[in-house]
Amino acid sequence: MxxxxxxxxxxxxxxxxxxxxxxxxxxxxxxxxxxxxxxxxxxxxxxxxxxxxxxxxxxxxxxxxxxxxxxxxxxxxxxxxxxxxxxxxxxxxxxxxxxxxxxxxxxxxxxxxxxxxxxxxxxxxxxxxxxxxxxxxxxxxxxxxxxxxxxxxxxxxxxxxxxxxxxxxxxxxRPVYRAALQDFLRGLDLDEETRRRIEINPLRVLDDKREDVQKQLVGAPLLRDYxxxxxxxxxxxxxxxxxxxxxxxxxxxxxxxxxxxxxxxxxxxxxxxxxxxxxxxxxxxxxxxxxxxxxxxxxxxxxxxxxxxxxxxxxxESVTLDLPATTSVYAVPLGEQARKVLFQMAGELRRSGIATDFAFGGRGLKGAMKSANRSGARLALIAGERDLAEGQVQLKDLESGEQSALALTEVVAEIRRLLG
The missing domain is CATH 3.30.930.10 (Bira Bifunctional Protein; Domain 2)
Structure with a gap:
């Protein structure tokens, strides 16, 4: 700390x-x-x-x-x-x-x-x-x-x-009202500082939140009458x-x-x-x-x-605001080559207006997926060396748990479709 x-x-x-x-x-x-x-x-x-x-x-x-x-x-x-x-x-x-x-x-x-x-x-x-x-x-x-x-x-x-x-x-x-208000306030039992305020700006006394002052203000002249x-x-x-x-x-x-x-x-x-x-x-x-x-x-x-x-x-009022998700897609790379490919893909998604975050620090699958769930993202983009060799990535829906393979060339278009 x-x-x-x-x-x-x-x-x-x-x-x-x-x-x-x-x-x-x-x-x-x-x-x-x-x-x-x-x-x-x-x-x-x-x-x-x-x-x-x-x-x-x-x-x-x-x-x-x-x-x-x-x-x-x-x-x-x-x-x-x-x-x-x-x-x-x-x-x-x-x-x-x-x-x-x-x-x-x-x-x-x-x-x-x-x-x-x-x-x-x-x-x-x-x-x-x-x-x-x-x-x-x-x-x-x-x-x-x-x-x-x-x-x-x-x-x-x-x-x-x-x-x-x-x-x-x-x-x-206002000056006419001010004079009438001052006459009224000078007759009240008020502390020294409040009495000083009567002479400088008597309207401020009306705004005094203390209960003992407010009780004495009953019957004070009102500006609307002047x-x-x-x-x-x-x-x-x-x-x-x-x-x-x-x-x-x-x-x-x-x-x-x-x-x-x-x-x-x-x-x-x-x-x-x-x-x-x-x-x-x-x-x-x-x-x-x-x-x-x-x-x-x-x-x-x-x-x-x-x-x-x-x-x-x-x-x-228990009003819940409809806030946009800070992250829509979370990229999880497994291995050095996947880090470079998914980092590039994250940039492409962001340029397409899709909020995308990344599993930094070279964490394993379990730790990275925990971060993906915590991020509030709807989708996780997962890729290992074998996926890349086959020209694809795994797309996981973090709400339903469903996961499917997706060709690298189709990632942006498919994610845009899923996110509406």
Whole structure:
């Protein structure tokens, strides 16, 4: 055993389980590609100020959970705790928004890092697939993204996820609500840190998960009662568009999400089979984020779905994904000449699109056939010196146990026929 272990709160993704994670990533990405979203990849670390300004200094993510370090050159960097700020920075830096084709629609897949108390469904290193539509203010765009996420979940076989929906207003109506909420919160019995938060970002207090805080929040003013006419109409249109597409959602007036940059539409995907860590993904509109990080006004909307959480949701619903076999054919050579011939044949099968593995290391028939069965292959290709002298190989069906001789020239065609 190695002296070293994976850092606390992280995990290694290993086969065969990793195949499920890949399938989940692909299922989430597929509807996005079909809707005109292009793939984007950003560094795993950024200038610490990008997240401090964008995500918000009062958020737990920035104040408690970021991995921050100083480089040898003296730069202050942070491992990315989320990807929206990074994606927007990349779009601005490369001037994609100046191409005249707004919104810029991109999707990403990658790891995020947060220093949290590890528990099932909440890790210090986790994987997300996300989508961002940058540079357009349109209820159709908000609805499109929610519909695409719902479509991805349904394509995986999930049926018990729920969509929570809210509006956080904009710079016109939010300050009025903020003042009313602060007045209410200042009268509560809260600890010093939470009282500080009331002055910086009172909406964050609504997101406090502690039971004693939640009890005191009963009767708190709700943002929906303070929305201006424009925000109310915008939100109503998003709701109507989702309903017209048959996408069920629940209005949740207390939904604020854990990031400071959200405006107007905000939403969360939850799955009750996951216990306390019920959120599998979420997102919303972030019209002011570009200006926060020094860019022009670029109204935008996006979401991120947790790959780890989605896999847990599939387990909670006992959904088994139909995964392609990693190996279809396993080649078992017996003798030096057979090693060369079958190695060549394995290459030919792979070029024909047939997943083929090989018994490496010169093992005997018994050991090699054990490996063939463990590989999950449907067929085994076996050849010894006598077989080759007769211009043939043995083809064994590992499911039925049937075995027959096959001419060397017919191997590829026959295997393709058998595998359909």
């Amino acid at each position: 190695s002296t070293f272990k994976a850092p606390k709160g992280t995990y290694d993704l290993l086969p065969p389980d990793s195949a499920r994670f890949l399938a989940v990533r692909e299922a989430i990405a597929a509807p996005l590609r079909d809707a005109g979203y292009g793939y984007i990849e950003t560094p795993g670390f950024e200038d610490v100020q990008l997240f401090a300004r964008g995500v918000g200094e009062s958020t737990d993510i920035v104040s408690k959970e970021m991995y921050v370090f100083t480089t040898k050159g003296g730069d202050q960097l942070a491992l990315r705790p989320e990807s929206t700020a990074s994606v927007l920075r990349a779009v601005l830096e490369s001037n994609l928004h100046k191409g005249g084709n707004l919104p810029v629609k991109v999707w990403y897949s990658g790891s995020q890092y947060r220093y949290e108390r590890p528990q099932k469904g909440r890790y210090r290193h986790f994987s997300q697939v996300g989508a961002e539509a940058i540079g357009a203010e349109d209820p159709l765009l908000d609805a499109e993204l929610i519909i695409l996420a719902d479509q991805a979940y349904r394509s995986l076989g999930l049926r018990q996820h729920r969509i929570l929906l809210n509006s956080l207003g904009d710079r016109t109506c 929305l201006c006419e424009a925000c109310r109409a915008y939100h109503e249109e998003v709701r109507e568009l989702l309903t017209a597409e048959g996408v069920a959602f629940e209005d949740d007036p207390k939904l604020v999400r854990g990031l400071d940059y959200y405006t107007r539409t905000t939403f969360e995907f939850v799955h009750d089979g996951l216990g306390s860590q019920s959120a599998v993904g979420g997102g919303g509109r972030y019209d002011g984020l570009s200006e926060m990080i020094g860019g022009p006004a670029l109204p935008s909307v996006g979401w991120a779905l947790g790959v780890d959480r989605t896999v847990l949701a599939l387990e909670a």
